Amino acid sequence: MKCEYCGKQIDHIPFQCEYCGRYYCDDHRLHENHYCSYALKKLEEERSATVCRKIKAFFRRLF
Ligand SMILES: [Zn+2]
Ligand SMILES: [Zn+2]
Numbered sequence: 766m767k768c769e770y771c772g773k774q775i776d777h778i779p780f781q782c783e784y785c786g787r788y789y790c791d792d793h794r795l796h797e798n799h800y801c802s803y804a805l806k807k808l809e810e811e812r813s814a815t816v817c818r819k820i821k822a823f824f825r826r827l828f
Contacts, residue, residue, distance in 0.1 A: 784807055785803040
């Protein structure tokens, strides 16, 4: 098994990214370390969903 990011051979059980489902070495297992576009998209969606909820709550208080 090789790291999908750096190609390093992984001797132990590789780490799987919870976002893109690919396998990475110790150094690249975190989504920010392999610049995971899936994670970025997901986090971006979550962030905008939170902002939407906040805006809706804000307007509900006004009217
Ligand atoms: Zn790696
Ligand atoms: Zn990933």
